[in-house]
Amino acid sequence: MDQKNSRRSFIKRASLTTAALGTAPYILSASNNKTQVLHRAYTVEQYSSNDQINIALIGSGIQGIYDTQAALKIDGVKIVAACDLYTGRLDRAKELWGQDIFVTRDYREILSRKDIDAVLIATPDHWHQTITVAALKAGKHVYCEKPMIQNFNEGQEIIRAQKKSGKICQIGSQGMASLGNEKAKELYEDGAIGDIVMLDMYNDRYSSEGAWQYPIPTDANNDTVDFDRFLGSAPKVPFDNNRFFRWRNYQDYGTGVAGDLFVHAFSTLNYVISSDGPNRAMATGGLRYWKDGRDVPDVSITLYDYPKTENHAPFNAAFRINFIAGSGGGGGFKLIGTEGEMEIGQNSVTVNRSKLGMEPSGYSMISFTEDMQAQIRKEYAAKKIDTRISNLATGTTTWQAPRDYKGAHYDHFFNFFRSIRTNGEVIQDPKFGLRAAGAALLANESYSKKQPVHWNPTEMKLL
Structure with missing residues (x-):
């Protein structure tokens, strides 16, 4: 992609006549802030019972239930089994999806069943690699919740298992297939913000x-809880309800804020700008408020360096999480470029292009005589820096999903099941999943070592 040519193309379209504005979806106007509606067309097909994709849920907790509810909205999908280590969740599975579904506390019983085509893996992070590899070897298609891995050395085995099995494996950053991401990628490649300079991502919480x-x-x-099986390869400790039901708080089972939240942002960022990821990270933070026995920080700030590639300029990314935000909470994801900024959400994208100040103002001219100021202004006017085209290419445009949009979670599963039926490509395969998770885990590595860490985004290796 020639980013300079893309920018010239973008500005050229921005200078078209008013009559052409309705047919050019990327136009920004200085005189009018615009809102345009995004669109998604879905194919509607009817499937017989013989054509159904039978799924099973492994890990019937919060995210597992949300995943399954989203999956079941897709035509031709049926849940036939569920697995969890707390019996109350197995009762809940029957409550939600019928008394006839098979339930178990042993995921291996799920993988041995011939009537299951695909599994949704929504276990604690430290089980992702083990169950994903076992499922692929058992001939099941896999939807694995993010982060794909808990440790850097786990990803390559998943990649090899998927390739050898020939089965579909999609990683579950559920916003990946959203209308927002799709439009943002299109806009970026069209040069809407010029060369990327910075990414600003934050997530504030107050509950x-x-x-x-x-x-x-x-x-x-x-x-009621199979705690020993839950521990798996983690260090053996006495039964502890907090560790089981609040496992994200512990390094033995989770990946902290990086694995829970950073990985979503890296998935979107790498997709939108077609990048393999960062090559350096430096993290800081601490446990400021939620001192409930957890051993991961509740405030985290990480700075990342992205190297220059054929798809983007070198830039920096700032990721910050605050779990005790007295402001009340909120979040944002903004790409900032040399010619504009783009704020990306699952349901919308907003591009703002401002006029770059290239001519001196009174601030810098005050030390010169009136005659010298006049000469300087004349010199800048002769350069014709302030053009009509540059003025027309400024303004704000928002692309918004319609009210009846089925949502990013639906789209991600639609992509997964369509790929199963057509043996097609998924939007977030294991290589993509490792690049997103690996970049996120750099934050934990740097925080632990109290120093910058380096990563090879191409080979997906810690240096």
């Missing part, structure tokens, strides 16, 4: 639930 203090059921005990 106990947002800080992962999830409720613990009153009947949770050694009988």
